[in-house]
Each structure stands twice: as structure tokens, then as C-alpha cells.
Amino acid sequence: MAVENPTTTTKPKVLLTGANGYVAAHVLKQLVEANYHVTGTVRSEEKANLSRSFNPEYEGSVRFIVLPDFTKQESWDQIFKETEYDYVVHTAAPLMSEENTDFDKHYLKPNVQGYGSLCLFFTRRSVQC
Incomplete structure (x- = not known):
């Protein structure tokens, strides 16, 4: 399934949570190929470094942010x-x-x-979830 990129003058920005996961790895590849600028959340710097080492072609298109607990507002x-x-x-x-x-x-x-x-974050900012 290809991801279409809307026509814009700048790269659209995408936040991809759990960027080092199995499903996210495939989503990330398609987003980069479609010319999106992606910020991916990971739980540790170690996981970010591992993703970078396996995908050097993402340099300049993907940024990783360490988010150890995504349950906190x-x-x-x-x-x-x-x-x-x-x-x-x-x-x-x-x-x-x-x-x-x-x-549990x-x-x-x-x-x-x-x-x-x-x-909850999105509803507080009138963004559709």
C-alpha cells in the first residue's frame, strides 16, 4: 500500500509513535519514500541508535525522540x-x-x-482523533 504525499511546498511533518516496532518500520519506510519528514518516538536512545544503524538512508528525513512513557500527558x-x-x-x-x-x-x-x-491531547486542542 503506497502512501500518497499531498502537494505542498514543504515536506509534511508526521509523528510516528513506536517507530522501532515491526508495523512502524513498514510505515516509516513508506513515509520516507513518499517524502514526509518523520519524527519517530522510541522508548530509549539505544532503540533510536539501532534504528539509525539499520537505516542510514533515513538521515535527514527521520528524527527520533525518546519517549519512555507514552501514557503521561x-x-x-x-x-x-x-x-x-x-x-x-x-x-x-x-x-x-x-x-x-x-x-493487565x-x-x-x-x-x-x-x-x-x-x-485527550488532541481533543484539548480541537484536533480530530
Whole structure:
């Protein structure tokens, strides 16, 4: 599925949450190929560096921001204080792991709160979610 780029004089800005995830990697590739300027959120600098090392062609088109907890409203406030985005693609979601085995605590609650926090951010600014 190709992503179409609207005709503009500047690159549209996209915030891609969970930019180092499996789904996001495919979305990111299409956005870069469609000439969008992408800011991707990751949970650690290590994950950002790993993404950069695997995709040197993203230099100049992709910027990574470390967002350790996307459930907190302040996280979104800070990100949007720095840049106004034309689009947001939300793919961030914690996954179950060997050390995080409590489904409600480590998976369900962060996913629901993270999405809710992002939607609340948009409704406070009259942006459709």
C-alpha cells in the first residue's frame, strides 16, 4: 500500500509513535519514500541508535525522540511544544516479554492509557482523533 504525499511546498511533518516496532518500520519506510519528514518516538536512545544503524538512508528525513512513557500527558505536551505535526500515526504498544508477564499491568493498561492520553491531547486542542 503506497502512501500518497499531498502537494505542498514543504515536506509534511508526521509523528510516528513506536517507530522501532515491526508495523512502524513498514510505515516509516513508506513515509520516507513518499517524502514526509518523520519524527519517530522510541522508548530509549539505544532503540533510536539501532534504528539509525539499520537505516542510514533515513538521515535527514527521520528524527527520533525518546519517549519512555507514552501514557503521561506531559510527554505529548513536550513533543508538540517542539513541533507542529501535520499527521500522527500511532503504532506504539508495549509487548509482553519474559520480565513483564502481568497482562493487565504490562500490556493492557499501558496500551489503553497511552492511546487515551494521545486522544485527550488532541481533543484539548480541537484536533480530530
